[in-house]
Amino acid sequence: MSDFNSFARFSEFAGWPEKIRQAEGAVRLFHGRGQCYAGFEYFSVDYFAPVLWIVLYREPEPEFWSAFCAALKAEVGADCAAAVVQSRYHDSPASYCLWGTIPNNFSVREGAAEYLVDLSAKQNIGYFMDMQPARRWLSERAEGKRILNLFAYTCAFSVAAELAGAKRLVNIDMSKGALQVGRENHRRNGARLTISGEDAELKFLGHDILKSWGRLRKLGPYDIVICDPPSLQKGSFNAVKDYPKLARRFGPLLPDGGDLLACLNAPYLDEAFLREVMAEYCPEAEFIERLAGRLDFPEQNLDRSLKVLHYRLKPHSKGGVV
Numbered sequence: 001m002s003d004f005n006s007f008a009r010f011s012e013f014a015g016w017p018e019k020i021r022q023a024e025g026a027v028r029l030f031h032g033r034g035q036c037y038a039g040f041e042y043f044s045v046d047y048f049a050p051v052l053w054i055v056l057y058r059e060p061e062p063e064f065w066s067a068f069c070a071a072l073k074a075e076v077g078a079d080c081a082a083a084v085v086q087s088r089y090h091d092s093p094a095s096y097c098l099w100g101t102i103p104n105n106f107s108v109r110e111g112a113a114e115y116l117v118d119l120s121a122k123q124n125i126g127y128f129m130d131m132q133p134a135r136r137w138l139s140e141r142a143e144g145k146r147i148l149n150l151f152a153y154t155c156a157f158s159v160a161a162e163l164a165g166a167k168r169l170v171n172i173d174m175s176k177g178a179l180q181v182g183r184e185n186h187r188r189n190g191a192r193l194t195i196s197g198e199d200a201e202l203k204f205l206g207h208d209i210l211k212s213w214g215r216l217r218k219l220g221p222y223d224i225v226i227c228d229p230p231s232l233q234k235g236s237f238n239a240v241k242d243y244p245k246l247a248r249r250f251g252p253l254l255p256d257g258g259d260l261l262a263c264l265n266a267p268y269l270d271e272a273f274l275r276e277v278m279a280e281y282c283p284e285a286e287f288i289e290r291l292a293g294r295l296d297f298p299e300q301n302l303d304r305s306l307k308v309l310h311y312r313l314k315p316h317s318k319g320g321v322v
Contacts, residue, residue: 006039007040007064007068008071010037011071011075016045016075017075017076017079019047020047020076020079021079024109025049025108025110025111026046026047026048026049026108026110026127026129026132027046027047027296028046028047028294028297029045029052029296030043030044031044031296031298031299032044033057034297034299034300034305035301035304036298036299041057042056042057042058043055043056043057043060046129047080048106048117049109050079050080050081050082051082051083051100051103051119052076052080053086053119054083054085054086055085056085056086056087056088056089057088057089058089059087069098072098073098077099080100081100081103082097082099082101082102083097083098083099084096084098084100084102084119086119088123093123095120102119103119106119107188108127110129110135111136111139112189113135113156113159113163114185114188115127115159116181116185116188124153126153126181127154128156129294130265130293130294130297130306131156131157131306132294133291133293133294133308134228134263134291135156135157137261137291137310138157138160138161138164138261139160139161139163139164140164142224143165143166144165144166144167145161145166145223145224146166146168146220146222146223146224147161147166147168147169147170147225147226148170148216148219148222148224148225148226148253149161149170149171149172149226150172150209150225150226150229150246151172151173151209151227151228151229151230152172152173152204153175153178153182153228154178154179154181154182154185155171155181155182155186155204156185157226157228158182158202159182159185159189161224162186162189162191162192162193162202163189166193167201168201168202169193169201169203170203170216170219170222171202171203171204171205172204172206172209172212172216173205173209174207174208174209175206179205182204186202209229209246210237210242210245210246213252217252220253220255221254222253222254223254223256223258224258224260224261225250225253225254225258225260225261226260226261227246227260227261227262227263228261228263229242229246229263229264231264231268231269239266239269240269243264243274243277244277244280247262247277247278247281248281248282250282250285250313251282251284251285254313256315257312257313258312258313259310259312260310260312261291261308261311262311263307263308263309264306264307265305265306267305270303270307271290271302271303271307274307274309278309278311282311282313284313285313285314286311286312286313287309287310287311288310288311288312289309289310290309290310291308293305293306
């Protein structure tokens, strides 16, 4: 059972108040999901200035939770306008405030970028902080490049690429609502690429990716492909059976060679799974490296954590059939 005193000693060591006061963007204060802190695996704490965001994956013990919440407000209440809790152990996620109110039209900063987030009852808030190293990787390579963003969601990768000078961006996702947020993210960040007409430099396609390869290929070729699918989404994507379908089509999307980020955030599938899929279904892709995660997301077992693999495709490869 969790013990409040042990957590109090940890939080003092972690220096949450100082981290909050020094934060220049979104920061994770506590990453229990990384399995590094026995007894506290069931929650995480983020700071999105000026709001604390706490996610619970199971119901905490009442005595601990009461003491924790009281100590939290005493320590950081003066620096945080609100503390919002999302409980994910119900059939539907629910959000409530420990103090303050849930902000509307709220955004977080990541370097030069600004991303909308929804801290109400939705499970996914519109922003995945753990992908920040991958967005930085893309920003370092995006200038003048043609980029395809598969499973674009709210288009955070696309925003980072446009800010870095990308030449052409294609975003595709089944969720038209998420893509609408993506359009707004681009607008907030001073979109400079044209978004209308057949020759638009910035496109948003609300389609099933697994049924859209012909159109995606026609809109190419690309210099960089980002593939960040859900691990398991009913009626949409199952990584075990569908990732091979993706891998066999990467080659035709990058016929002149280029870079690919193959991502997977399924704790039940290890890095070896993704590398084996790529080796079998996209043999023309050379593995370069696995991108390191954020330091504030410590992980006991990297195979259970987010996997972001960088591949480079050989020029003029034939690839699979689209």
